[in-house]
Amino acid sequence: MTPNQLANLATAAYGKDWKMLLAEDTKISREMLWRYQHKETKISDRIRELVIKACRKRIAEKMEKLQKAIDVLDRIEAAA
Numbered sequence: 001m002t003p004n005q006l007a008n009l010a011t012a013a014y015g016k017d018w019k020m021l022l023a024e025d026t027k028i029s030r031e032m033l034w035r036y037q038h039k040e041t042k043i044s045d046r047i048r049e050l051v052i053k054a055c056r057k058r059i060a061e062k063m064e065k066l067q068k069a070i071d072v073l074d075r076i077e078a079a080a
Helices: 003-014 018-026 030-037 045-079
Strands: none
Touching (some): 003 030, 003 045, 018 030, 018 045
């Protein structure tokens, strides 16, 4: 995972303030995430897996909420 990929994935999953939220979910310090993002430290396989797992979970939660909103909209349209 490149630093750019890390930032893009985390931004997609968590939004622009991703470092704090990802740090909480993975127990990785914000400083370490900053070092990964700015190429000061290589991302280990273990850290890469933690980041991917946390981002996947966050995205799945967002998708579930979106699906519930779509279901509500479908019911509103059906009732109209």
